[in-house]
Amino acid sequence: MHSTSQTWRVGAATITRVEEQVGPNDLPAGQFLPELDRSRFARHLPWLVPTHYDLESDRLITSNHSWLIRSGSLTLLLDTCAGNHKERPWLPRFHQLDLPFLERLEAAGARPEDIDIVLCTHLHADHVGWNTRLENGRWVPTFPNARYLFSRIENEAWDPDVGDRRRANPGRAGMYDDSVLPVIRSGQAQLLEGEHAIDGILRVEPTPGHTPGHVILKLLDESGGAVFCGDTIHHPVQVCEPDWSTRFCADPVQARASRRQVLEHCASHGSLLFPTHFAAPHVAAIEREGEGYRPRFVHAA
Ligand SMILES: [Zn+2]
Numbered sequence: 001m002h003s004t005s006q007t008w009r010v011g012a013a014t015i016t017r018v019e020e021q022v023g024p025n026d027l028p029a030g031q032f033l034p035e036l037d038r039s040r041f042a043r044h045l046p047w048l049v050p051t052h053y054d055l056e057s058d059r060l061i062t063s064n065h066s067w068l069i070r071s072g073s074l075t076l077l078l079d080t081c082a083g084n085h086k087e088r089p090w091l092p093r094f095h096q097l098d099l100p101f102l103e104r105l106e107a108a109g110a111r112p113e114d115i116d117i118v119l120c121t122h123l124h125a126d127h128v129g130w131n132t133r134l135e136n137g138r139w140v141p142t143f144p145n146a147r148y149l150f151s152r153i154e155n156e157a158w159d160p161d162v163g164d165r166r167r168a169n170p171g172r173a174g175m176y177d178d179s180v181l182p183v184i185r186s187g188q189a190q191l192l193e194g195e196h197a198i199d200g201i202l203r204v205e206p207t208p209g210h211t212p213g214h215v216i217l218k219l220l221d222e223s224g225g226a227v228f229c230g231d232t233i234h235h236p237v238q239v240c241e242p243d244w245s246t247r248f249c250a251d252p253v254q255a256r257a258s259r260r261q262v263l264e265h266c267a268s269h270g271s272l273l274f275p276t277h278f279a280a281p282h283v284a285a286i287e288r289e290g291e292g293y294r295p296r297f298v299h300a301a
Contacts (some may be wrong), residue, residue: 005300006050006236006282006300007108007300007301008272008274008283008298008300008301009301010017010221010223010225010226010272011073011201011219011221011222011223011225012072012221012224013069013070013201013219013221014069014070014190015067015068015069015070015226015281016067016068016070016108016109017065017066017067017068017300018065018066018067018077018101018104018105018108019063019065019104019127020064020065020066020081020082020097020099021063021064021082021093021097021099021247022062022063022064022279022280023061023062023093024054024057024061025059025060025061025093026091026092026093027247028057028058029041029053029058029059029060029118030044030058031247032235032246033237033238033244033245033246033247034059034062034245034247034252035243035244035252036160036244037241040214040241041237041241044237044295046238048236048237051279051280052235052236052237052278053237059281060232060235060237061231062206062235062277062278062279063276063277063278063280063282064081064126064276064277065079065276065282066079066080066081066101066105066276067079067228067274067276068109068110069202069219070226071199071201071202071219072199072260074116074117074198074199074202074279075110075114075115075116075117076115076116076117076118076119076195076198076202077105077110077117077119077143077146077213078118078119078121078217078276079113079119079120079121079127079129079276080118080120080127080128080129080131080142081101081126081127081129081130081229082094082097082125082126082129083097083101083128083129083130083131083132083133083179084097084098084099084101084129084130084133085097085133085134085142085180086125086129086175087174087178088175089171090139090169090171091125091126093128094125097129098168101130102133102142103128107124108172112142112143112144113143113144113145114145115143115146116146116147117146117147117198117199118131118143118147118148118149119148119149119198119204119215119217120148120149120154121214121216121217121228121229121230121231122151122154122189122214122230122231123150123154123158123176123180123211123213124155124211124231124248125179127140127230127231127276127278128175128179128180129179130142131143131148131179131180131182131183132178132179132183133184139177139178139179141182141183141186141188147188147189147190148183148188148189148190148195149189149190149192149198149204150180150189150190150191150213151191151192151213151214151215152192152193152213153206153208153212153213154211154212154213154214154215155180155189155191156213157211157212157213158172158176158180160172160176160177175217176284183198185263190254191298192204193213194206197283201219201220201221201225202217202218202219202220203217203218203220203227204216204217204218205217205218205233207229207230207258207261207262208248208251208254209232209245209249209250209251209252209253209254209255209256209257209258209259210230210232210245210246210248210249210255210258211250212250212251214231214232214258215230215264216228216229216232216262218271218282220266224269224270224271224272225269225271225272226271226272226273226274227262227265227266227271227273227274228274228275228276229262229273229274229275229276230275230276231246231248231276231277231295232255232258232259232262233259233262233263233273233279234246234275234277235277236278236295238259238286239263239273239284239286239292239293239294240289240293240294240295241292242256242260242292243256245259256273263286263292263293266285266293267286267287267288267293268287270285271286272284273286273295280301281297281298281299283297283298283299283300284296284297284298285293285298
């Protein structure tokens with residue numbers, strides 16, 4: 001059976017995965033991870049195939065999901081997938097989708113009006129889509145009562161009205177216009193500088209590299225806590241090979257440093273890693289191994 005939502009508990013918090021889609025990437029593995037070394041990669045195949053890597057097509061398999069986090073009286077949605085009806089011809093996997101994401105969110109226990117906070121780890125197309133939905137031909141915020149948290153640096157890096165960007169990359173400008181701008185115009189966006197405490201246990205921290213203003217969310221408590229790492233770690237093989245950045249990392253060297261920082265935090269505090277793109281079982285504890293780390297997958301409750 002294909003399950004589209006699952007729940008984990010960390011301390012007093014409840015964390016539910018809301019799936020948009022799982023499948024092979026558009027690019028071969030060596031193009032997605034340009035530093036991929038074939039002989040090192042071969043060592044990981046026994047645990048990567050078939051869930052995390054399709055041998056026949058040489059495609060890494062990734063999920064796109066949101067994390068619904070309930071902590072105290074707060075309901076938070078972390079990353080909002082690719083969204084429906086978005087015009088993304090340069091990203092075939094995210095172009096003009098029509099998927100029952102909001103129905104799955106409701107099955108996970110939250111209607112759009114229940115979301116208090118939306119946090120986008122960064123402003124790539126697969127993390128901002130459900131920020132908005134199409135209503136009578138207009139893009140409107142999907143979550144009417146939510147505060148949307150974005151990094152100020154990240155917002156400036158994508159704002160299409162800086163310099164010549166709108167003319168130079170109309171597709172990217174359109175993405176900002178349909179998924180970020182409506183939230184800024186409605187007054188629901190809050191731009192974060194540096195670290196930001198959401199409540200007593202949830203803290204946003206900068207982790208630049210994948211994008212200039214990428215952030216992660218840490219859940220800090222005595223149980224060891226959790227890290228919602230966005231795209232600092234895209235695929236589980238990067239846990240073992242933390243120096244392999246993706247071709248989508250704006251600064252691959254800085255991305256590597258942020259990746260190692262996240263993995264080291266998890267290994268030394270016993271924090272569970274909740275990435276946005278790992279296929280099943282989606283969540284892992286992190287153990288040190290050699291010069292890297294190794295994932296110990298943790299199934300939903
Ligand atoms: Zn992503």
